[in-house]
Amino acid sequence: MKSEIMKESKEHIIRKVNETLNILDNVEKIEASPFFATRLEGKLESQMNSKSFFSFLFTPQLKLKPALIALIILINVVSISAFLMNSSVRSNHSTEISNLLETYAFDQTDYYLLTTNEE
């Protein structure tokens, strides 16, 4: 009796499995909504607008335009000049210190001895 019930139950399950799989053989095709193309056009237009915002910087091959290159070169030249000027000021300062040391017949050894003696 029990085995018969189990057999029936198994057959019932197999029936259900086959019914479910049959859905796959009769799938209803769906279609795009009526506004599909309109939505797509809107998305493509906004994509183009965001690209054109940056297009003043770049040529289509993503190369920087000559004006921007010139600007970058100018910034670099100004920065390098400022750095060099600072370097020249510093080297003038160290030249002055050397002159002072010479004037008072100080050398580095004297300076070192002075400072260590103070300790």
Place this chain on the structure above:
Amino acid sequence: MESANLTHNEFSELVNLYKNKVVNTCFGFVQQKEDAEDIAQEVFIEVYNSLSKFKNESTLSTWIYRISVNKSLDFIKSKNRKKRFAFVQSIFNKQDEALPITDENSNSGDEILEVNEQKEALYAALNKLPENQKIAITLNKFEDLSAKEIAQIMDISLSSVESLIHRAKENLKKYLYHFYEKNLK
């Protein structure tokens, strides 16, 4: 709107020609019409942006189907990541999430399943298939593509496609059997 090689009218014509195929293909993977349409939009944007790179190594329809499959699979992976994150969040927030009907969570017991519930069971089983089997059977059943056409899209041999479809059906039977065994007591 113009792509690299098409005028506005030509691209519109291409969209009209393929939109139902693309939406239907995507639906086969995600089983939600709204999601299928969103993915289809992304497919056509990709087509628009990449048309200049299309080198006629395959037919245009093969190429578009291929993009549809890839975008659909990307969507599913992204959705699964979000689900996992939401699940982790729910543990910390101690909120009860309403989980979709799956064989792990169904307590339908003696209830007779309606056709919609059978569909849910089928879709759950489809989503458990290995990726290649899912692609092959989805293109075959949802888009009525032949094994030859599927082989071109997946870039595999005809015999591989036939094997994938056969294994997919066997796996679906197995998953559904376990599901009904658990839920039809």
